[in-house]
Amino acid sequence: xxxxxxxxxxxxxxxxxxxxxxxxxxxxxxxxxxxxxxxxxxxxxxxxxxxxxxxxxxxxxxxxxxxxxxxxxxxxxxxxxxxxxxxxxxxxxxxxxxxxxxxxxxxxxxxxxxxxxxxxxxxxxxxxxxxxxxxxxxxxxxxxxxxxxxxxxxxxxxxxxxxxxxxxxxxxxxxxxxxxxxxxxxxxxxxxxxxxxxxxxxxxxxxxxxxxxxxxxxxxxxxxxxxxxxxxxxxxxxxxxxxxxxxxxxxxxxxxxxxxxxxxxxxxxxxxxxxxxxxxxxxxxxxxxxxxxxxxxxxxxxxxxxxxxxxxxxxxxxxxxxxxxxxxxxxxxxxxxxxxxxxxxxxxxxxxxxxxxxxxxxxxxxxxxxxxxxxxxxxxxxxxxxxxxxxxxxxxxxxxxxxxxxxxxxxxxxxx
Numbered sequence: 001x002x003x004x005x006x007x008x009x010x011x012x013x014x015x016x017x018x019x020x021x022x023x024x025x026x027x028x029x030x031x032x033x034x035x036x037x038x039x040x041x042x043x044x045x046x047x048x049x050x051x052x053x054x055x056x057x058x059x060x061x062x063x064x065x066x067x068x069x070x071x072x073x074x075x076x077x078x079x080x081x082x083x084x085x086x087x088x089x090x091x092x093x094x095x096x097x098x099x100x101x102x103x104x105x106x107x108x109x110x111x112x113x114x115x116x117x118x119x120x121x122x123x124x125x126x127x128x129x130x131x132x133x134x135x136x137x138x139x140x141x142x143x144x145x146x147x148x149x150x151x152x153x154x155x156x157x158x159x160x161x162x163x164x165x166x167x168x169x170x171x172x173x174x175x176x177x178x179x180x181x182x183x184x185x186x187x188x189x190x191x192x193x194x195x196x197x198x199x200x201x202x203x204x205x206x207x208x209x210x211x212x213x214x215x216x217x218x219x220x221x222x223x224x225x226x227x228x229x230x231x232x233x234x235x236x237x238x239x240x241x242x243x244x245x246x247x248x249x250x251x252x253x254x255x256x257x258x259x260x261x262x263x264x265x266x267x268x269x270x271x272x273x274x275x276x277x278x279x280x281x282x283x284x285x286x287x288x289x290x291x292x293x294x295x296x297x298x299x300x301x302x303x304x305x306x307x308x309x310x311x312x313x314x315x316x317x318x319x320x321x322x323x324x325x326x327x328x329x330x331x332x333x334x335x336x337x338x339x340x341x342x343x344x345x346x347x348x349x350x351x352x353x354x355x356x357x358x359x360x361x362x363x364x365x366x367x368x369x370x371x372x373x374x375x376x377x378x379x380x381x382x383x384x385x386x387x388x389x390x391x392x393x394x395x396x397x398x399x400x401x402x403x404x405x406x407x408x409x410x411x412x413x414x415x416x
Contacts, residue, residue, distance in 0.1 A: 050085070055221075062344040072340055075340050079325070082325055083315035085312055086102040086107060086219060087100065087311045097342055097345055098342060098343070099343065101220075103219065103344070106202045109218040109287065109292060110289040111209065111289075112285050112296070112310075113205070114166075117178075118230060119194065120190050121190070128159065129157065129158045129180075131158070131176065131180055133153065133155075134152060135152045147170050147171060149168075149170075150170065163242065163245045167242060167262045167264045171209040188206065198226060200221075200225045204216060212292070220310040223310045224297060243263065243270055265286055267323045268296075269281050269283070273323075280301045281298060283298070292313060295310075295322065298330065309333065
C-alpha cells in the first residue's frame with residue numbers, strides 16, 4: 001500500500017434532514033454533441049439554449065430555465081459574469097438549494113461521473129485488497145484519457161487505485177476497479193441503479209469513467225446529490241480530500257518498489273494554474289472533455305456552514321474558469337446564508353426511512369468501514385478549516401444523526 005502525503009485531513013460532520021421532493025417533469029436526455037466551431041467570421045458559436053421543460057425533482061423552480069434565486073433584504077447579489085451553462089449552490093447539511101441556474105439541464109459530465117463510480121463501487125472493495133493488472137483490463141481505456149500510469153502485470157492495492165481515480169482522474173484505475181467489480185458492463189448497470197436510488201434521475205451512465213459517449217449525461221443537481229452521498233463515506237472523503245500522494249511505480253527484483261508523486265487535479269485544492277487554494281475546500285471532483293467542457297463539484301466550509309457547488313461548462317473558456325466561477329459561487333453562498341429563501345432542496349434516496357422521526361436514515365450499503373460507521377453513525381461530511389487548507393483539530397470531530405422528514409421521501413418512488 002502506498003504511503004500518502006495528505007495535505008487535508010477531514011473531520012466528520014453530519015448531513016441532516018432533506019426536504020420534500022416535488023413532482024418530476026418528464027424530460028428525455030439528449031445525445032451530447034461536440035461544440036460547433038466558430039463561424040467563418042471568427043465569431044464564437046451561439047450557445048445552446050436549455051430545454052424549456054426540465055425535471056422538477058427538488059422543487060418546481062429547479063425545472064425552470066435560467067437563474068433561480070429568492071433574495072431577501074440584505075442579501076448579496078449573485079456574482080456577475082457567471083457563464084456556466086448549469087450551476088447550483090446548496091447547503092450540504094440541510095439540503096436547501098440557495099440558488100441555481102438550469103439545475104436539471106442534462107449535459108455531458110466528464111470525470112465528475114467518477115463521483116458516482118466511487119459512491120457505487122468503493123463500498124464493496126476492501127482497501128487493502130491487492131490486484132494484479134491484466135492487459136485486458138486496460139484495453140477499453142479511451143484514447144486521450146487521463147491516466148495515473150498503471151502497468152500491466154503489476155500489483156496495486158485498492159487504496160492505490162482509488163488514489164489514482166481521485167487525484168489523477170485516472171481512467172486506467174477506473175477500468176481496473178471496474179474489472180474487480182465484475183466488469184465494465186456490470187459496473188455501468190450498478191452505477192445506473194445507484195443513481196436511480198439517489199433520485200439522480202437526470203443521469204444516464206454509458207462509461208464508468210465519464211469518457212465522452214453518446215447519451216452519457218448528468219446535471220448540476222444530480223452531481224450535487226451524488227457528491228453529498230459520497231461525502232457520507234469515510235474513504236470517499238479521504239480520497240477526494242487528498243492533495244498529493246506517493247503512487248507505486250516500477251518493481252525490480254530484489255529492490256524496493258519505486259514510487260512517484262501524484263497531485264490532485266482539483267486546482268482549488270492545490271493552487272495549481274496560478275489559482276490560490278480556496279479556504280475551506282474539501283474536494284470533490286473536476287472533469288474536462290470535448291463534449292462536456294469543464295465541470296466541477298466542490299465542497300467547502302466556513303465556520304459551521306458547509307456548502308456544495310456544481311458548475312458545468314463555463315462559456316468563457318480557459319482552464320481556470322470552472323474553478324473561478326465555483327469559488328465566486330461559494331463566496332456568495334457563505335455571504336448569502338440566512339438571507340435567501342431556498343428555491344428547492346436536495347431530495348433523500350428512495351430507500352430513506354421517512355416513516356419516523358426517531359429512526360436515523362441508513363446508508364445504502366452495509367460496509368461499516370467504507371461508510372464511515374463509528375464516526376457519527378456513518379453519516380457526515382468532512383470539513384475543517386485552517387488557513388486555507390483542512391487540518392487536524394485536536395478533539396475537533398463532531399457529528400449528529402441525520403433524520404429524514406416524516407413520510408416524505410417515499411412519495412418520489414416511481415416518478416419519472
